[in-house]
Structures are given as C-alpha cells and as structure tokens.
Amino acid sequence: MLKVRVIPTLLWKDVGLVKGVSFDSWRRIGSILPAIKVYNTRQVDELIIVDIIAFREKRDPDFESVADFSSECFVPLTVGGGIRTIEDVKNLLRAGADKVSINSISYEDPELITRVARAFGSQCVVASIDAKKNKNNEYECYSHSGTKQTGIQAYLWAKEMEKRGAGEILLTSIERDGTMKGYDLDLIRSVTDAVKNIPVITSGGAGNYQHMYQALKNKASAVAAASIFHFTQQTPLEAKSFLSGKGIPVRKTRII
C-alpha cells in the first residue's frame, strides 16, 4: 500500500533558510544544507525546497545551489521558486530535483503545466496553490508569494491544474502559514473534494501531530510543515508514529 507522507518544507531566501508568518515577517533561521542533512537522518518521506523571492525578483532558479542541495538529499526532493519556462524545469531536473513545484507562472501560462507534463511526465509536476479567503468568503488564489490576487477560486484552479497534467497539488493556506494553529480544513476539503485523481499535499498551519491527522482525515495525501519542525521539539519521525497509532498508513522508520 502506498504511504501517507510527512514533508518538511524549507523556504530559501538569498542563501539562508527562512520562515515567516502568513508569507511575511521572514526570519532567517539557518542554512539549507545542514537542514537537509538533519532531515536525511530523520527519515523524512520527502523534502520541498522553495526559493521564495526568485519569481518576484524576476530571477532564474539558482541551478547551482539546487545541484549542491540535491547531491546531499537522500530522500525525494521537490524544488520550487522562479520557474517560468520548460527550460527552467529541464535544468532543475538535471540539477537533481525529482519534482518541480510551479506556482506564479501557471496563472500567466497555464499551458506550461501541460508542456512540462508531456515532456517529463506528470509525476514531476507539482502545481502549487497559495490561497486566502477574500471578502466574499471564498478561497482565492494568490501568486507572487501571496502578494498578488488572481481572482480565481482555489478549488477551481486545482481542478484546472489536474486537467492540465499536474501530478500533485501543493495547497498552502496563506493565513495559517507559520501560525501553528492547525491546517485550514475547509480549504483542504474544498480542494480534495474537487480534485479526484491526484494527491493533494496540504501546507500552512501545522502545530502538532493531531493537526496532521485532521488534514489526512480530510483526504490530504501528504502533510507539509515547516514551523513545527523548526521551532518546536516535534519531529517527522514522531509525527509518523503518532499517525501510525491512529491507523494511518505511514512508512516504517528504522534505526540503522
């Protein structure tokens, strides 16, 4: 049986590892490479690394740094930030990314998702959606690291991304990000009800293992988290043993 995944997210700005609250007030909390080495030993199921300013600064992804990260990463690696073209995707995969996470450009060029899926397979295309409630009380997608309104509802965009060939949806609640108050279960439910055939990775708000359990009960296939692992003593290993105790299928962990 395929297992549910627990995925730490590493946000990367300039050369540092950072974390913010609601996509703002970024704090530098370390460096990427040592964090990758720690997560190798903690047997995480996957890692997501996102360059949070490349797109806004109209910069290419930093392929050299990604190659350095990937050569030390002994779990599957998803890389996002700054992707604009199929060439960017090709270079990231060549640098050692197993999957790429595509966000802002998808609103300008949704066809890119299809082109990437055709060229490299759906399994490497993660459509990243950042959502926040608007004044009509709808979950709306925001691009450019949460700074630009798109006018598109999250569940509709998730369906569109699935239709265009994305292999997974990475769904982040902007409001819950960094708060550790729990995932936005209504947001998760709206998307997992709409997207039938591909996994939804939920992100934004995890503060304890029970939060992860709630997200999985709302049909998420994987839980991504950052603050809980950066700022508390909780670990991906413990998360999995908690989830396993609740009957969720997770990868067994081993001391070797």
Place this chain on the structure above:
Amino acid sequence: MSVCIIDYGMSNLGSIKRALEECGAEAFVSGDPHDLTRCERIILPGVGSFADGMKNLIERGWVEPLKQEVLKNKIPLLGICLGMQLLARRGYEGGETQGLDLIPGEVRLLQPTSKNERIPHIGWNEIYRIKDNPLFNHIPDHDDFYFVHSYHFVPDDKENIITQTPYCGEFVSSIHLNNILGVQFHPEKSIPLGFQLLKNFLGY
C-alpha cells in the same frame, strides 16, 4: 571499493554518487566505457523511457564493454529503476525495443487492478521477500522504499525474483541472476534502508 556509475545521459547522478560515498565506496561517474575495466562494481542508473535509454547506451558504446565486464569478468552490476528494466530482453516503452538481455524477461506497462491504483506508481511502498539474497541483508521484510515508475520487469523465470511489491497485482521490485542485480525503487532516495542495500551491493 571502486564503483563506476554509468552516465548515458538518462538522469542526474549526484545523489547516487554521494550515497555510494556515504556507504564507503569510491564512486565515479563516467561517460567513457573504457572506465568499466578499472572498477570493482558497476551501477546502471536511469530515469526516462526504455527506448531512449537503449538508444543512448548503444550510441555511446556501452553495450559490449558492459557485457564483457559483467558476463566474462563477473563484475557485480546493479541496475536502478530504468537501469533494472534495461537488463531485460525487450521493452515496450517508447516502442518495442531490444534490451541488454542480461536477465531473461520483458518490461511491460503496469496494469491497475483497482480504481485507487494510478500510473505512474509514485511513493513509498513495501517490498515482500520472495527469496533470500545478500542484497537484502539486514533489511526487514515488508519495509518501504521509494518508487517512481510506470513499467515493470516481468522475468521469464520466477527464480530470478528477489522481492515483489503490492501494487497492480504485485510487480517484481528486485531481481538477480548471478552477479547481475536490479531494483525498481531508488535506494539513493530511500535513506536509511536504501543505504543498507547499497552497502550490501558493495559487499556482494
């Protein structure tokens, strides 16, 4: 222990090289088939389609030198993912294509047996031991490894199967024939058991 990782343009090789180094090997990535004569272990990695993989191996002159080292000089070979599939006689991904024919069998598309099974098969899944093999020493039965693939190896002889994995009606997730080994999953992305497997290969 000197390990040659064959670079035939079919994948990023950074993490497999680093993983082997972590396991105590002197690993080197090579685009030159002559290097096969100066190593003690060979890794055939690979991501992509069967047809492209064979085309590249042929064009870059790997096929005969590889067979020479593996069949005549008995150098242990480990095929990973597409690298395992290419050990077969024939594959169908990207059109019917002759393989390396080092382990008798064919490579076919996975066929879902339920609505929940999607292709490609991606993620952490179990391996069920069919027979003992030193490649799986110290690796608990039914533990998980990381998979990303749509095709699977169907050996002619069941004796060649080491493990199966419960997806699409159980497919073969590792095979062997003498000094030739193949795993469908990615040991270099499956820390820590994947590293144990690589160590076992170094001691094979």
